[in-house]
Amino acid sequence: MSGAQITSAGMPSNGPILSVRNLHLAIAGRHRDTPILRDVSLDIVPGEVHGLVGESGAGKTMIGKVILGIQPSRARITGGSVRFDGRDITHLPERERRSLMGRGLGLIPQDPMTSLNPAYRIGGQIADVLRLHLGMDRAAARARALELLDDVHIREPARVLRQYPHELSGGMRQRVLIAIAFACRPKLIVADEPTTALDVTVQRQVLALIKEMQAQEGASILFVTHDLGVVAKICDRVTVLHGGRVLEAGDTRRIVEAPQHDYTKALMAATPRHDRPGDLLQPVPEALTARLNAEALAYDAAPGAMGAGHG
Amino acid sequence: MADAAALPGGLLPRARESAVRRMLANRRVVLGGAVLLFFALAAVFAPLIAPHDPVEQDLLLQYAPPFWSDKAEPGYLFGTDNLGRDILSRLIYGAQIALFVAVTAAAAAGLLGTVLGLLAGYLGGWVDAVISRLVEIWMAFPAVLLSIVLVAVMGTGLHSVIIAIAVIDWTRFCRVVRAETMAQKQQDYVASAVTVGLGRMGILWREILPNVLPLLLVLFTLEMGIAVIVEAILSYVNLSLASDFPTWGTMIADGRKYVNQAPWLMILPIVCVIALVLALNALGDGLKDALDPVMRK
Amino acid sequence: MSWSFLLRRLLLAIPTLFGVAVIVFVLLRVVPGDPIAMLIGPGATDADIAELRRLYGLDESIALQFVYYLEDLARGNFGTSISMRQDVMELVLGRLPVTIELCLFAMLVALALGGAMALAGAYWRGRAGEAAVDGAAGFVLAIPDFLWALLFILFVVVFALDGLPISGRIGHDVGFRGATGFLLIESLVRLRFDAFGSVLLHTVLPAFALALPLAAIIARVLKTSIAEAMTQDYILMARVKGFSRARIVCREALRNALVPTVTLTGVQFTFLVGGTVLVEKIFSYPGIGNMAIDAVINRDLPLIQGLVLTFAVLFIATNLLVDMSYALLNPRMRHG
Numbered sequence: 001m002s003g004a005q006i007t008s009a010g011m012p013s014n015g016p017i018l019s020v021r022n023l024h025l026a027i028a029g030r031h032r033d034t035p036i037l038r039d040v041s042l043d044i045v046p047g048e049v050h051g052l053v054g055e056s057g058a059g060k061t062m063i064g065k066v067i068l069g070i071q072p073s074r075a076r077i078t079g080g081s082v083r084f085d086g087r088d089i090t091h092l093p094e095r096e097r098r099s100l101m102g103r104g105l106g107l108i109p110q111d112p113m114t115s116l117n118p119a120y121r122i123g124g125q126i127a128d129v130l131r132l133h134l135g136m137d138r139a140a141a142r143a144r145a146l147e148l149l150d151d152v153h154i155r156e157p158a159r160v161l162r163q164y165p166h167e168l169s170g171g172m173r174q175r176v177l178i179a180i181a182f183a184c185r186p187k188l189i190v191a192d193e194p195t196t197a198l199d200v201t202v203q204r205q206v207l208a209l210i211k212e213m214q215a216q217e218g219a220s221i222l223f224v225t226h227d228l229g230v231v232a233k234i235c236d237r238v239t240v241l242h243g244g245r246v247l248e249a250g251d252t253r254r255i256v257e258a259p260q261h262d263y264t265k266a267l268m269a270a271t272p273r274h275d276r277p278g279d280l281l282q283p284v285p286e287a288l289t290a291r292l293n294a295e296a297l298a299y300d301a302a303p304g305a306m307g308a309g310h311g
Numbered sequence: 312m313a314d315a316a317a318l319p320g321g322l323l324p325r326a327r328e329s330a331v332r333r334m335l336a337n338r339r340v341v342l343g344g345a346v347l348l349f350f351a352l353a354a355v356f357a358p359l360i361a362p363h364d365p366v367e368q369d370l371l372l373q374y375a376p377p378f379w380s381d382k383a384e385p386g387y388l389f390g391t392d393n394l395g396r397d398i399l400s401r402l403i404y405g406a407q408i409a410l411f412v413a414v415t416a417a418a419a420a421g422l423l424g425t426v427l428g429l430l431a432g433y434l435g436g437w438v439d440a441v442i443s444r445l446v447e448i449w450m451a452f453p454a455v456l457l458s459i460v461l462v463a464v465m466g467t468g469l470h471s472v473i474i475a476i477a478v479i480d481w482t483r484f485c486r487v488v489r490a491e492t493m494a495q496k497q498q499d500y501v502a503s504a505v506t507v508g509l510g511r512m513g514i515l516w517r518e519i520l521p522n523v524l525p526l527l528l529v530l531f532t533l534e535m536g537i538a539v540i541v542e543a544i545l546s547y548v549n550l551s552l553a554s555d556f557p558t559w560g561t562m563i564a565d566g567r568k569y570v571n572q573a574p575w576l577m578i579l580p581i582v583c584v585i586a587l588v589l590a591l592n593a594l595g596d597g598l599k600d601a602l603d604p605v606m607r608k
Numbered sequence: 609m610s611w612s613f614l615l616r617r618l619l620l621a622i623p624t625l626f627g628v629a630v631i632v633f634v635l636l637r638v639v640p641g642d643p644i645a646m647l648i649g650p651g652a653t654d655a656d657i658a659e660l661r662r663l664y665g666l667d668e669s670i671a672l673q674f675v676y677y678l679e680d681l682a683r684g685n686f687g688t689s690i691s692m693r694q695d696v697m698e699l700v701l702g703r704l705p706v707t708i709e710l711c712l713f714a715m716l717v718a719l720a721l722g723g724a725m726a727l728a729g730a731y732w733r734g735r736a737g738e739a740a741v742d743g744a745a746g747f748v749l750a751i752p753d754f755l756w757a758l759l760f761i762l763f764v765v766v767f768a769l770d771g772l773p774i775s776g777r778i779g780h781d782v783g784f785r786g787a788t789g790f791l792l793i794e795s796l797v798r799l800r801f802d803a804f805g806s807v808l809l810h811t812v813l814p815a816f817a818l819a820l821p822l823a824a825i826i827a828r829v830l831k832t833s834i835a836e837a838m839t840q841d842y843i844l845m846a847r848v849k850g851f852s853r854a855r856i857v858c859r860e861a862l863r864n865a866l867v868p869t870v871t872l873t874g875v876q877f878t879f880l881v882g883g884t885v886l887v888e889k890i891f892s893y894p895g896i897g898n899m900a901i902d903a904v905i906n907r908d909l910p911l912i913q914g915l916v917l918t919f920a921v922l923f924i925a926t927n928l929l930v931d932m933s934y935a936l937l938n939p940r941m942r943h944g
């Protein structure tokens with residue numbers, strides 16, 4: 001595994017900003033628990049954009065939620081730990097979790113259409129985080145909100161500040177949400193499929209914007225996506241997930257050019273590539289999916305017996 | 312009333328049986344039904360169980376307090392009122408009137424509302440437009456005032472009370488039945504009935520009505536609760552029956568006059584009204600829950 | 609809010625008002641039962657009856673009567689009260705402020721009480737707090753306003769709460785005669801706090817009796833709407849922003865739950881207005897509801913007619929108010 005300077009204890013200042021170790025998570029059901037994450041580990045160093053790739057149901061969004069502490073109440077962490085900025089945040093009390101938000105952690109959500117509160121103006125929704133976490137007064141928060149809207153290349157920011165979400169397009173709303181995510185200069189931002197819900201042309205602009213803001217502000221990003229093509233464009237390193245298990249992890253270039261795991265190869269074949277535009281896209285073979293699912297079930301039956309797959 | 316025979320004939324016996332079992336398993340149905348049964352028995356057997364004549368006055372025995380007081384008069388469990396009439400007997404006969412009005416008024420309102428609702432929902436077009444508009448205008452009236460005025464115009468008496476409740480509350484049935492009929496109309500079995508060649512009225516009668524019956528049963532139960540209240544209101548303002556006749560509303564109105572001397576005059580009939588209304592509401596809500604799967608079929 | 613929206617609502621009220629006028633006419637003139645027989649007691653001579661019939665235009669054909677009736681309504685001429693020998697319009701307008709003030713006060717109580725219950729239920733969702741709120745709302749809802757009024761009176765009498773008056777609107781010893789009829793507002797403006805306190809105490813019980821059922825409905829609907837709002841993505845976003853649960857419920861979710869709540873509870877506000885008829889009677893509160901029952905008892909036909917129409921107008925006005933608050937709360941409509 002790359003990023004080898006990491007150890008789970010004793011955090012030097014140049015160590016990872018986020019370290020997930022052997023995380024297990026299950027959804028409590030009426031009769032039995034359903035495992036969602038199985039022994040997941042990953043590290044993110046400061047300034048890194050880390051891709052988390054997998055098909056829907058792989059558990060990648062759940063990892064993002066656990067990091068932010070907003071997993072559903074029925075989801076139980078059954079093992080492992082999450083360390084952020086040198087402290088264990090796996091089972092943080094609500095009040096302390098809240099204090100991490102804003103200046104520590106941020107989120108760029110999947111669906112910009114539903115992630116802004118329809119009842120309030122854009123300006124207020126940017127300003128409220130500034131006031132809460134940076135203690136700004138109304139005027140200062142407004143001025144900073146204006147600046148932020150300018151940073152995310154929204155034209156006529158003063159006008160947008162006074163508008164309601166329903167007056168903006170999806171792309172505009174995602175820009176606003178990016179502004180909110182970066183507003184308090186967090187150390188780590190979880191970007192949860194931030195372009196999936198957008199039109200193709202808008203997708204490219206938003207991706208470029210996230211990269212630009214990241215470079216400007218220096219935050220780390222956990223970029224959750226199902227699209228290896230997007231990963232290739234924006235991420236430094238990648239973790240490949242299936243059935244709640246990490247199948248392969250490493251530098252983006254290595255993964256893209258020389259994938260080791262069959263699943264990663266299949267995922268590559270299923271992804272459109274601009275360097276080889278003529279290629280036919282292959283869906284992930286059903287036989288492979290079936291094999292991986294069987295492996296996951298075998299793992300549940302005898303945890304620890306299977307070490308396979310950790311790149 | 313609430314037995315299997317009232318359930319839709321269109322259902323298989325098996326489904327009918329499970330609906331009954333679901334009803335009996337529902338706590339609110341059992342509890343509400345038990346209280347309702349209690350009042351119903353009291354009403355039916357009033358002449359047998361009432362210890363005194365409800366209108367017989369005994370001016371030597373005014374304001375006898377109920378059993379929890381030291382000065383209670385033996386033989387007068389709940390005491391006597393301002394004219395020395397036995398309160399328990401008046402309450403028992405009051406149940407008779409309350410339940411009679413509840414059943415007949417709810418049935419009349421239900422009949423009127425259901426017919427109009429079925430017509431509006433099934434025929435649509437201008438029939439629906441006219442009926443819906445009528446419902447809307449009806450809603451612009453204060454129901455209580457309207458009932459008072461209606462009874463004043465028609466003259467006091469139980470028949471006026473029943474007609475007033477029906478004329479005012481048919482809209483409750485009409486709105487729900489109309490919506491449900493429209494929904495039922497969309498479903499395949501009506502389409503298949505059309506192809507089989509039942510006439511329009513035949514479809515209404517044979518296919519749609521049985522399927523809105525469970526809903527009607529719920530509405531009917533709830534309407535009975537409303538009727539009990541309206542009758543009490545009209546008796547309270549002295550528009551229901553002659554004032555010596557023992558209705559709960561009259562007893563409350565008398566109690567209000569002498570509340571400072573004898574608060575129990577008012578407590579007991581109020582408790583009766585609330586108990587019966589709570590029971591009917593619980594029964595109605597419980598039936599709604601229990602019959603819901605039937606309605607969704 | 610756009611003026612065109614308001615205008616459209618006002619125009620829509622006109623056919624309803626017309627329908628109401630027609631029904632009042634039918635109710636009082638066409639329904640079996642001679643209005644004159646209703647008006648006068650036994651022992652009247654035929655000549656008396658004929659005189660009365662002419663006086664009220666009842667000797668004309670029904671169609672002509674209807675035309676005269678509409679003409680009078682359009683002129684605002686509601687006739688003369690038989691029992692009070694005064695212009696009906698004057699009588700009604702004199703008492704109307706009392707009822708309006710009572711209704712507005714009761715609505716505020718219902719909003720505050722129902723809102724607090726809903727917020728508590730939403731905050732303690734899935735715990736004992738929510739169950740308590742649900743139970744209380746269910747119980748309160750099953751008992752109509754007039755029974756609450758009577759229960760309050762019993763309560764005051766049994767527990768000898770002499771500080772809480774159960775009859776009238778203002779203490780006799782308080783020498784305050786308002787110029788407007790809006791005693792609560794007027795006494796406050798004139799800094800007559802003794803009068804304000806007296807009116808407030810007299811208004812508390814009737815207002816709560818009227819408010820309780822509405823409060824229970826608001827609590828139920830609002831709680832469900834808040835629960836629905838709490839599942840939305842923007843609530844997740846609010847949690848990521850680091851807001852407290854109290855702030856998320858009260859600010860982020862509540863605001864969005866208001867619009868469906870107003871739509872679903874709107875009609876209930878008119879029921880509150882209708883409830884004044886009995887509640888005012890029970891507390892001898894001198895509004896138009898109390899007056900309506902007296903008018904019925906006195907068989908005062910012109911007054912009954914005027915009051916039924918007034919109530920219908922109040923109902924329509926309440927609906928208008930609800931619609932306006934709906935438009936104010938919904939940003940989409942404010943700018944649409």
